[in-house]
Amino acid sequence: MGEFFDRRLDEYEDHQLNCIESAHEFYKYTAKCLPMECGCRIIDLGCGTGLELEEYFRLNPSAKVTGIDLAPGMLNRLREKFRDKDVNLILGSYFEVPFGIERFDAAVSVESLHHFTADEKRPLYEKLRKSLKPGGFFILTDYMILSDEEEAFYRKELLRLKAEEGIADNEFYHYDTPLTVDHEKECLLSAGFSSVEILNHWAETYTIKAIR
Numbered sequence: 534m535g536e537f538f539d540r541r542l543d544e545y546e547d548h549q550l551n552c553i554e555s556a557h558e559f560y561k562y563t564a565k566c567l568p569m570e571c572g573c574r575i576i577d578l579g580c581g582t583g584l585e586l587e588e589y590f591r592l593n594p595s596a597k598v599t600g601i602d603l604a605p606g607m608l609n610r611l612r613e614k615f616r617d618k619d620v621n622l623i624l625g626s627y628f629e630v631p632f633g634i635e636r637f638d639a640a641v642s643v644e645s646l647h648h649f650t651a652d653e654k655r656p657l658y659e660k661l662r663k664s665l666k667p668g669g670f671f672i673l674t675d676y677m678i679l680s681d682e683e684e685a686f687y688r689k690e691l692l693r694l695k696a697e698e699g700i701a702d703n704e705f706y707h708y709d710t711p712l713t714v715d716h717e718k719e720c721l722l723s724a725g726f727s728s729v730e731i732l733n734h735w736a737e738t739y740t741i742k743a744i745r
């Protein structure tokens with residue numbers, strides 16, 4: 534997965550901002566949902582080159598951000614952009630990196646989690662919830678769909694493509710397998726978040742707020 538994004542690094546931001554409907558709007562919107570207190574601590578799952586952080590640092594330049602990503606090139610690009618900001622970048626998988634307990638005021642993830650099943654995400658969301666301070670929350674802006682049939686179709690298609698290309702079941706293959714909005718909400722609730730609310734959407738990109 535990291536290699537997939539690093540190979541496309543030079544076109545990445547242009548593609549992300551201009552080929553996904555309303556991207557300029559949802560990056561700004563996501564940033565506005567994050568805490569504005571001076572020095573607050575944020576964790577960003579799959580931060581990439583930090584598109585969601587550009588607007589956020591404009592609004593809250595003193596935020597302390599921990600970003601986790603698998604792609605070293607994406608993290609280097611982020612580091613170059615925010616040299617004067619308080620960023621702690623971790624190269625690794627958010628499924629494996631420990632987040633700590635009650636460390637963050639909020640968490641954010643944009644366009645990163647739509648490759649994983651609810652069963653894969655639940656333990657990640659449990660770990661994330663525990664890493665939030667009381668009153669903390671998670672802002673998830675991601676590709677989601679509405680019908681169960683479509684969700685099942687993408688999952689089946691992924692398995693077919695992997696079988697066709699001789700890729701093992703446990704190996705990562707870059708193919709979008711979004712959950713339905715309802716399944717994403719259920720997954721967050723089953724991980725212990727106390728309330729989960731859809732804040733906004735633009736075509737198939739939804740912003741969900743899950744409160745610890």
Ligand SMILES: C[S@@+](CC[C@H](N)C(=O)[O-])C[C@H]1O[C@@H](n2cnc3c(N)ncnc32)[C@H](O)[C@@H]1O
Pocket residue numbers: 534535538549578579580581582583584585601602603604607625626627628642643644645
């Ligand atoms: C489409 S990019 C989104 C990056 C950024 N959030 C944005 O919206 O521009 C998805 C990012 O998620 C990262 N990613 C995917 N799976 C990951 C994992 N298990 N752990 C950490 N990062 C992951 C990829 O390396 C990539 O940088």
